[in-house]
Amino acid sequence: MRAMQYPDYGAEPKLVDLPVPEPGPTEVRVRVSHTSVNPVDWKQASGKIRLVMPQPRPCVPGYDLSGIIDAVGERVKSFTAGDRVHIRIPMSGAGANAEYAVVPADHAVRLPDTMDMVTAAALPLAGMTALQGLRDVLQLDLDGDTRRVLVIGASGGVGHLAVQIAAAAGAEVVGVCSGRNADLVRSLGCRDVIDYTQPGCWAGVAPFDLVYDCVAGDPSPYLEYIKRGGAYASCMPGPATFLHAANVFSGKRVRPVLLHGNAPDLATLDKLFAEGKLRAVIDRHFGLAELPAAWAYSQSGRARGKIIIDVATG
Ligand SMILES: NC(=O)c1ccc[n+]([C@@H]2O[C@H](COP(=O)([O-])OP(=O)(O)OC[C@H]3O[C@@H](n4cnc5c(N)ncnc54)[C@H](OP(=O)(O)O)[C@@H]3O)[C@@H](O)[C@H]2O)c1
Structure with missing residues (x-):
């Protein structure tokens, strides 16, 4: 072969x-x-x-x-x-x-x-990473959750699926990507887009309950945009992720996402696809x-x- x-x-x-x-x-x-x-x-x-x-x-x-x-x-x-x-x-x-x-x-x-x-x-791999990051690490309720969710890297393999899963749950999703991908991520369910290539793009942005970082692992630039009691997760965890995760006094949970592939989660993605809520x-x-x-x-x-x-x- x-x-x-x-x-x-x-x-x-x-x-x-x-x-x-x-x-x-x-x-x-x-x-x-x-x-x-x-x-x-x-x-x-x-x-x-x-x-x-x-x-x-x-x-x-x-x-x-x-x-x-x-x-x-x-x-x-x-x-x-x-x-x-x-x-x-x-x-x-x-x-x-x-x-x-x-x-x-x-x-x-x-x-x-x-x-x-x-x-x-x-x-499979990107979808389960999106699903597990949102559901298991950030504790988004897939059966109904209207909280504000930020997806950083909203146009990438993991991010574009995370946007759709969060939107299907009912969340108010905002995506971070470059301007050329803004229309795409809106079409996937983002109510708003932050074009990270534009200076001043974070001015006036309201805080989020949940932040899913699909690009890097340092929560520092985003902490001021996370509500007290909110959470940040990264599927690109690095030393900064673990440093912040150890800080139990910040009032903001920081956690790494490490994929555990399994058939039930893949079947969950398939169900969302069959219901018209998820596309690749x-x-x-x-x-x-x-x-x-x-x-x-x-x-x-x-x-x-x-x-x-x-x-x-x-
Ligand atoms: N922990 C785990 O178990 C696990 C599982 C899966 C993936 N990962 C890791 O997660 C990362 C993402 O994977 P992926 O498959 O989604 O990668 P990918 O598809 O290659 O991501 C590309 C996307 O990232 C966006 N991007 C790049 N820089 C950005 C920035 N500064 N801000 C916002 N968006 C930016 C790009 O959008 P623009 O062109 O608009 O900038 C592009 O659409 C990889 O490093 C991968 O290794 C980890």
Whole structure:
């Protein structure tokens, strides 16, 4: 099978020919239709985060995939060949950027009938990070919550899904992005947009109950815009996140978001999709062999929504 693989940290992924993998007893094999790029893919490949997120090498990168099951392990009862599924492969695995991938059956989710394979590849990692950051860390009530929510990085992979999830809950959502993405994030549910490229853009901004930072991990610039009793969460946590998290006297909760991929949360995203409350914005498509170009585009920091790899056709 065709697969993109890098031999070691720091090396570019190259197209290689690998044997089609056999599923273990609790795994399914998926004929991959599409994958999507997440910044963690190229961060891990660089080796710069190997101490916290090591990867076996050689490595077929990629955690998100959609496709059709073509073989099931002997103990798998929940799926059969022909099922349309998507998955965020657990961190110990990767392997999405190949024509076939074996994945743990208990992380795979059958697609809603109306979900296309591109959306299915776009949603898992970024969508669950958006969902868990809002629901579990910031404690937004998905069943109804009218509080003021700020999403920083509202046009990115995680942010554009966070905007929609918060808006679907009933929140008053404000997005931070550059002016070129203002119309997009409004169309996703932002009542207002702060264009961070404009001087004085924070003048007169009313305080927020919840702030979800999908760009950086330092709450300092935003603390004055968070109400007492409010909260800040970052999916890019750094030393500043943990320093502020330790300050129990500020009256403002600061917390990191660390994704725990799981099938029930993926199914929650699928339900929102089926109800018409969540869609994936797709920026660009690349072929499988173009993975390095797709990573370079992701590294630019300018992606609007998700970057898709067309594995079956590319
Ligand atoms: N902790 C976890 O478990 C976890 C999970 C998923 C992702 N992450 C991390 O979260 C980060 C975001 O991931 P992603 O997939 O959303 O990235 P992404 O899609 O590459 O984000 C790109 C977006 O960021 C926006 N942006 C860049 N600088 C900005 C700024 N100063 N203010 C506001 N928006 C800005 C850009 O909008 P403009 O072009 O308009 O500036 C662009 O639309 C990554 O670092 C990723 O590694 C962590």
